[in-house]
Amino acid sequence: MNHIEKQLSAAPRQQFYIATIAGIIAVLFIWSFTAVNFNDIEQSGLKIARNIVYGLTHPDTALLFNVTKQSVLYLLVETVAIAFLGTVVGAVLAVPLAFLAASNVVPKPVAWITRLLLIAIRTIPALVYGLIFIRVTGPGPFAGVLTVGLTSIGMLAKLYMDAIEELDTRVLESMKSIGCTTFEKIRFGIVPQLLSVFLSVMIYRFDMNMREASILGLVGAGGIGAPLIFAMRSYKWDQVGSILIGLVVLILIIEFVSGKLRSKLVKG
Amino acid sequence: MIAFIEVNKTYPNGTAALQNINLTIEQGEFVAVIGLSGAGKSTLIRCINRMHDITSGKLIVDDVDVSKLKGAHIRKFRRRIGMIFQSFNLVTRATVLSNVLVSFVPELPMWRKWTGMFTKQHKIQALEALDKVGILDKAFMRVDQLSGGQQQRVALARTLAQNPDIILADEPIASLDPVTSRIVMDDFKRINKELNISVIMNIHHVEIALEYADRIIGIRKGEVVFDGATSKVTQAILQDIYGGKWEAEQAAIEEQASYVG
Amino acid sequence: MWDKLFPPKPIALANGKVVLQKRSRVPLIVLILIVCTVASARFTGFSFQVLWKRMHEFFTLFRAMIPPDWGSLADIWQPLLDTIKMSLLGSMIGALLALPVAVAASANIVQSRAIVAVSKTVLSLLRTLPTLVSALIATFVFGLGPMAGTVAIMLFTIAYVGKLLYEQIENVDMGAFEAMESIGMTRIEAFRFAIIPQVLPGYISTSLYCFEGNVRYAAILGYVGAGGIGLLINEGLGWRDYPAVGMIILVLIVTVTIIESVSEHFRRKLI
Numbered sequence: 147m148n149h150i151e152k153q154l155s156a157a158p159r160q161q162f163y164i165a166t167i168a169g170i171i172a173v174l175f176i177w178s179f180t181a182v183n184f185n186d187i188e189q190s191g192l193k194i195a196r197n198i199v200y201g202l203t204h205p206d207t208a209l210l211f212n213v214t215k216q217s218v219l220y221l222l223v224e225t226v227a228i229a230f231l232g233t234v235v236g237a238v239l240a241v242p243l244a245f246l247a248a249s250n251v252v253p254k255p256v257a258w259i260t261r262l263l264l265i266a267i268r269t270i271p272a273l274v275y276g277l278i279f280i281r282v283t284g285p286g287p288f289a290g291v292l293t294v295g296l297t298s299i300g301m302l303a304k305l306y307m308d309a310i311e312e313l314d315t316r317v318l319e320s321m322k323s324i325g326c327t328t329f330e331k332i333r334f335g336i337v338p339q340l341l342s343v344f345l346s347v348m349i350y351r352f353d354m355n356m357r358e359a360s361i362l363g364l365v366g367a368g369g370i371g372a373p374l375i376f377a378m379r380s381y382k383w384d385q386v387g388s389i390l391i392g393l394v395v396l397i398l399i400i401e402f403v404s405g406k407l408r409s410k411l412v413k414g
Numbered sequence: 415m416i417a418f419i420e421v422n423k424t425y426p427n428g429t430a431a432l433q434n435i436n437l438t439i440e441q442g443e444f445v446a447v448i449g450l451s452g453a454g455k456s457t458l459i460r461c462i463n464r465m466h467d468i469t470s471g472k473l474i475v476d477d478v479d480v481s482k483l484k485g486a487h488i489r490k491f492r493r494r495i496g497m498i499f500q501s502f503n504l505v506t507r508a509t510v511l512s513n514v515l516v517s518f519v520p521e522l523p524m525w526r527k528w529t530g531m532f533t534k535q536h537k538i539q540a541l542e543a544l545d546k547v548g549i550l551d552k553a554f555m556r557v558d559q560l561s562g563g564q565q566q567r568v569a570l571a572r573t574l575a576q577n578p579d580i581i582l583a584d585e586p587i588a589s590l591d592p593v594t595s596r597i598v599m600d601d602f603k604r605i606n607k608e609l610n611i612s613v614i615m616n617i618h619h620v621e622i623a624l625e626y627a628d629r630i631i632g633i634r635k636g637e638v639v640f641d642g643a644t645s646k647v648t649q650a651i652l653q654d655i656y657g658g659k660w661e662a663e664q665a666a667i668e669e670q671a672s673y674v675g
Numbered sequence: 676m677w678d679k680l681f682p683p684k685p686i687a688l689a690n691g692k693v694v695l696q697k698r699s700r701v702p703l704i705v706l707i708l709i710v711c712t713v714a715s716a717r718f719t720g721f722s723f724q725v726l727w728k729r730m731h732e733f734f735t736l737f738r739a740m741i742p743p744d745w746g747s748l749a750d751i752w753q754p755l756l757d758t759i760k761m762s763l764l765g766s767m768i769g770a771l772l773a774l775p776v777a778v779a780a781s782a783n784i785v786q787s788r789a790i791v792a793v794s795k796t797v798l799s800l801l802r803t804l805p806t807l808v809s810a811l812i813a814t815f816v817f818g819l820g821p822m823a824g825t826v827a828i829m830l831f832t833i834a835y836v837g838k839l840l841y842e843q844i845e846n847v848d849m850g851a852f853e854a855m856e857s858i859g860m861t862r863i864e865a866f867r868f869a870i871i872p873q874v875l876p877g878y879i880s881t882s883l884y885c886f887e888g889n890v891r892y893a894a895i896l897g898y899v900g901a902g903g904i905g906l907l908i909n910e911g912l913g914w915r916d917y918p919a920v921g922m923i924i925l926v927l928i929v930t931v932t933i934i935e936s937v938s939e940h941f942r943r944k945l946i
Contacts, residue, residue, distance in 0.1 A: 503850030
């Protein structure tokens with residue numbers, strides 16, 4: 147019995163640590179409640195909620211399927227185009243940055259500074275870039291493309307960099323022994339290793355960019371966002387319904403296809 | 415006492431897993447159930463604590479008609495029966511002690527269940543159970559840091575903490591190497607003799623079964639083809655139980671054993 | 676299908692053996708990429724000329740933000756705290772609500788197929804909706820202010836944490852669950868003692884990670900009137916008060932970095 151009680155008293159004490167964490171979380175929870183004012187809820191809220199549900203179940207089908215420049219279909223294609231081109235722009239710009247941030251390619255200080263730059267690019271919200279680019283190119287999808295491109299750089303370069311740092315350098319050694327030039331080493335030793343990873347990362351980011359592109363319209367940078375906010379401000383809930391349905395279906399399709407493509411790329 | 419009376423078990427897909435089983439197992443017996451994979455050994459054991467339902471017949475455990483139990487009564491009934499699994503079925507991320515403490519959960523008041531705070535009394539009982547299987551010093555280690563044999567002994571301690579009358583063991587040594595197998599089997603034997611707990615065990619390794627069990631039950635295609643004292647088992651009987659595949663089965667086990675060892 | 680359209684090319688070796696080489700798909704992929712790029716460029720009015728002529732404007736704007744207007748810090752403080760509170764509250768409530776939804780979506784725990792299918796559909800629909808759009812809708816229902824932002828963040832958190840959590844639950848080793856049932860526990864008790872200990876670290880880590888992302892999202896929600904710092908960015912740019920915008924961005928970068936490193940510290944500990 148004695149040795150059992152001795153073992154019991156040897157139990158690691160975690161209660162204090164757990165209690166502290168729980169206390170901090172509780173304080174944060176209560177503190178964050180002070181931001182929300184429940185009196186803000188307007189009486190009309192419930193009515194509007196009902197209207198939205200009505201709009202979602204009775205979408206404006208004419209708006210959904212006609213082929214003018216205002217139709218949902220056209221705007222969705224525009225959104226996809228923004229997301230796609232933005233991804234391409236971002237992917238191209240990310241390549242040199244990724245090499246500059248890879249610690250096995252450039253000296254440590256250079257890599258470090260590039261990484262800081264990438265973090266800064268990544269932290270600024272897309273909407274800020276959108277608002278700035280509108281000053282550059284004027285409102286429209288072009289601004290959207292540039293915005294999506296710039297916001298993609300951060301993540302793309304980070305993931306590219308990981309791939310570069312994991313490069314299998316034994317191949318290069320064997321190629322050197324065969325007598326390859328630097329160009330040949332890059333073309334046949336490095337590019338094949340990186341290409342499929344880069345493509346996979348690109349497809350993943352494209353999937354994310356669909357969401358980015360669909361909100362950029364809110365600041366006037368093209369895509370489906372602008373008509374959505376107009377329809378809402380004018381309480382045309384059937385139009386809101388058709389836009390939302392179109393958007394959700396499109397994003398689900400793209401998510402499905404990009405998942406398939408990526409798993410195919412991984413398997414080779 | 416466990417009594418099977420004309421028990422039949424048919425799976426929803428039509429497979430007859432058990433046919434006309436008649437058995438009586440007294441308190442304190444050490445019974446090994448042998449037979450080919452898929453013969454119905456696992457089903458037989460799992461019917462005893464109602465992890466499986468029987469289709470017809472009667473199954474009586476200490477005057478309780480098992481097939482008539484419902485909901486909370488089933489769970490209360492299961493408290494008296496421990497179960498050991500081939501893959502240990504422990505929460506590997508948790509410590510050894512908390513894996514054993516789980517035994518006391520059904521007895522706890524609601525707030526203790528949800529917070530997972532156990533009484534000192536329960537902790538001492540759990541440590542005693544660990545002491546009985548000789549791994550008291552591992553109490554505060556995480557289960558995934560232990561070897562296979564030690565993990566199976568944690569499972570054994572978990573069952574002992576339940577203070578059961580019967581222990582059901584489903585291939586307890588199939589994932590262990592030969593040396594550890596014997597250590598675990600010694601534990602089973604000691605528990606069976608010292609605490610007078612009935613042990614009913616499915617086992618692949620016939621030699622070990624013959625060495626440790628008091629009684630052998632041979633099952634072929636859902637039917638009991640042999641039931642008797644270990645001393646009465648002959649080569650001919652084994653041939654019968656394994657349907658002529660006795661040598662093949664034996665070779666497979668040896669190959670596996672040498673692979674693990 | 677590709678192999679039928681373009682039959683593999685036979686290569687005869689000197690010793691008479693024939694090896695079939697599959698036609699490479701790279702040219703096709705490159706072609707599709709080029710076509711899509713050109714089409715998208717025309718569709719969106721992408722023009723290098725405009726970019727070349729006007730790009731300096733972008734940097735001029737950024738240069739105008741430096742040095743940031745330290746005096747505006749006093750005005751930023753309150754909206755920044757609101758942003759953090761919104762994302763904290765939304766993440767906490769969302770992560771809590773994600774638990775029951777994820778359990779309902781786990782095919783190995785819930786036996787009713789209909790419940791599982793419905794829960795999974797709800798989660799994926801919620802996840803599809805961009806946070807800004809749900810915030811926009813929320814402003815109509817809950818009025819302008821942090822409440823709408825909190826609801827939007829909560830919805831996204833439910834979807835994100837819920838999906839990752841049910842995937843984890845479905846991949847869990849069910850052996851312990853079986854053992855708990857054999858001890859005499861109810862299914863709920865068995866879930867508490869067999870499944871939760873296995874998924875808890877992953878769940879907390881996912882929630883923390885989601886919270887990091889939510890801080891970024893919360894920063895822009897103000898743009899649609901859902902409270903927080905986003906409104907200030909819009910106002911600052913509208914009035915061309917670039918040093919003030921620069922200050923906001925600086926504060927945001929610092930805040931996000933701090934929150935990320937704190938959360939990363941705890942996530943590392945969980946593994």
